[in-house]
Amino acid sequence: MKLIGLIAVCLMGGLLIYGTADMPDWGDPQSPASLHVSPRYIEKTVEETAVPNMVTSVLADYRGYDTLGETTVIFTAGIACLLLIRRFGK
Amino acid sequence: MISHFHDVIVQTVCRLLIPFIQVYGLYVIAHGHSSPGGGFQGGVILGASFILLCLSHDIQEMKKRFSQGAVLLYCSLGVIIYSGIGIACLFLGGKYLDYGKLHQILPVDPVRARSMGIFGIEVGVGITVMAVMVSIFLDLASEEKE
Amino acid sequence: MEFIVGKYNYWIYICLMMIGFYAMIGKKNLVKKLIGMNIFQTSIILYFISTGSKKGATIPIVEHGANAIQAGQYINPLPHVLMLTAIVVMVSTFGVALALLLMIYRRYHTLEEDEILRQRR
Numbered sequence: 526m527k528l529i530g531l532i533a534v535c536l537m538g539g540l541l542i543y544g545t546a547d548m549p550d551w552g553d554p555q556s557p558a559s560l561h562v563s564p565r566y567i568e569k570t571v572e573e574t575a576v577p578n579m580v581t582s583v584l585a586d587y588r589g590y591d592t593l594g595e596t597t598v599i600f601t602a603g604i605a606c607l608l609l610i611r612r613f614g615k
Numbered sequence: 616m617i618s619h620f621h622d623v624i625v626q627t628v629c630r631l632l633i634p635f636i637q638v639y640g641l642y643v644i645a646h647g648h649s650s651p652g653g654g655f656q657g658g659v660i661l662g663a664s665f666i667l668l669c670l671s672h673d674i675q676e677m678k679k680r681f682s683q684g685a686v687l688l689y690c691s692l693g694v695i696i697y698s699g700i701g702i703a704c705l706f707l708g709g710k711y712l713d714y715g716k717l718h719q720i721l722p723v724d725p726v727r728a729r730s731m732g733i734f735g736i737e738v739g740v741g742i743t744v745m746a747v748m749v750s751i752f753l754d755l756a757s758e759e760k761e
Numbered sequence: 762m763e764f765i766v767g768k769y770n771y772w773i774y775i776c777l778m779m780i781g782f783y784a785m786i787g788k789k790n791l792v793k794k795l796i797g798m799n800i801f802q803t804s805i806i807l808y809f810i811s812t813g814s815k816k817g818a819t820i821p822i823v824e825h826g827a828n829a830i831q832a833g834q835y836i837n838p839l840p841h842v843l844m845l846t847a848i849v850v851m852v853s854t855f856g857v858a859l860a861l862l863l864m865i866y867r868r869y870h871t872l873e874e875d876e877i878l879r880q881r882r
Contacts, residue, residue, distance in 0.1 A: 527787050584845060599747050606857060
């Protein structure tokens with residue numbers, strides 16, 4: 526059982542490493558992740574939101590709706606733990 | 616499951632350190648604008664300070680200060696603050712979570728109103744994350760007789 | 762050689778991911794499987810953040826008293842934002858999984874996968 530698992534893991538690792546041939550280099554400033562909407566967030570953050578920390582302004586202002594969903598996720602996890610473990614009534 | 620810890624050194628050091636950890640957590644939330652940090656990070660630090668109190672002293676010590684009902688209340692309070700700011704922006708004529716419209720009730724210009732809206736929701740997120748950390752820990756660590 | 766220098770960060774994260782994956786499928790104790798899941802998720806987070814780096818750029822906080830902000834001076838803030846959400850999801854699934862393990866222990870009095878399957882038959 527463990528041998529099958531080991532073979533599967535090595536196969537998958539090999540396939541993933543073969544797949545990294547297409548990915549952008551480490552530290553490339555022209556990689557597609559840094560090209561489309563991210564320069565606009567970097568350049569306009571102080572002018573539009575007066576917050577120097579770009580991560581906070583993107584998290585709470587430009588993508589504020591996603592942060593609301595995330596807060597709901599952690600709230601739901603707390604409620605789920607509570608419902609699973611506590612016994613109500615007698 | 617977690618019983619009373621009998622060592623004097625650990626109890627004294629933790630009792631001295633916990634207020635400073637809480638002040639540091641509040642500092643991380645408040646300085647989310649200009650240094651790394653924000654709501655999630657500060658909330659986890661605040662929650663960790665309460666968990667340290669549980670681990671070094673008895674769980675009853677923590678429940679005396681922060682009962683399970685209060686923890687549940689703080690969970691919901693953070694989400695209410697977050698959605699409340701969004702709905703307030705809706706009533707003032709903008710879209711949901713459009714903090715620029717808050718300049719009508721706050722005495723600042725629209726750009727700084729966005730900054731204050733960001734701070735408000737970070738406070739809400741910090742409160743919720745702290746309460747959920749403490750709630751999950753209390754649920755997993757309470758002794759339940761079979 | 763250029764190929765290795767440009768891509769070795771991805772290879773390290775893939776190794777970490779495979780270690781976590783092997784722990785999830787190869788171990789019999791439920792807590793060890795859970796730790797494997799945690800390692801897997803952590804490697805994904807590191808992988809995403811490494812895609813946002815730029816050569817010679819600094820952290821994504823605008824420097825005090827800077828006049829012209831160029832996009833090439835600061836690293837990409839978007840992966841950091843998305844990974845904050847991922848970390849919160851990681852903590853949530855870990856908490857709920859531990860609660861489920863507690864209920865499994867109360868019901869079957871063991872945390873080994875084969876004993877639980879044997880009790881269920």
